[in-house]
Amino acid sequence: MSKDFQRRYRVVLEVEGDTWKDAERELIRVAEHAAEHGPDCDMTSGGYSTGAIIRVTEDPEMTHDRYVEMLRKRTREKFPTPPPNLLIKEDAPGPPPSVSR
DSSP states (O other): OOSSOOOSEEEEEEEEESSHHHHHHHHHHHHHHHHHHGGGOOEEEEOSSEEEEEEEEEOTTOOHHHHHHHHHHHHHHHOSSOOTTOOOOTTOOOOOTTOOO
16 A cells, blocks of 8 residues: 555454454444445444454545556566566456446
8 A cells, every 4th residue: 555545445453352253243244334334334342352443444435447547557667677476467357347436
């Protein structure tokens, strides 16, 4: 992830628990909350043995194609002569058929 640009949605989640099981249950609860409320799922929550924060930011101008273009540009700036193990595909395939944009 870059601090200069990001995908359209950025979701920052913090979950705490007194035990791993507490944290796991809170993570599931928060995921259900996010799924139910969508991008308006911002929340701060605390209880006896858990706590959670969700923050969502949106860049309505960002599209998938613009993000990929900015990422490729950043990669070329960082690696003017790419190392042999770095592959920059100009014609990278789109998402798998089961994934929608």
